[in-house]
Amino acid sequence: MQQTIDIVDNLRKENYKGIVVLDAPLLFECGLQNYADENWVVTADMEVRIQRIINRDGLNREDIIDRINNQMSDSQKIAMADFIIDNSGDLQNLYCQIDKLTERITDEE
Secondary structure (H helix, E strand, O other): OHHHHHHHHHHHHOOOOOOOOOOOOOHHHHOHHHHOOOOEEEEOOHHHHHHHHHHHHOOOHHHHHHHHHOOOOHHHHHHHOOEEEEOOOOHHHHHHHHHHHHHHHHHHO
């Protein structure tokens, strides 16, 4: 985590103008939200999440639910987020949402 903070701090000192993405599943739990100009939360319907994890990692449903329940809730993350991305659909839908958010940022510059 400290390495990530150092990189972000150095980019700011160098007046970097590009976009930096921190892909951090535990962003809020680690306090990394304080190093970002915007915080985006990616969420999906619970059943979609469970099925994707089963397919990706081969874990059983009970273990997945236990892990999810030990994390900060979606409602807490959403309350702290600047933007919410719904990843319940397909990749095209996900990319469309991300494109719109990044276009907004580049249009502001």
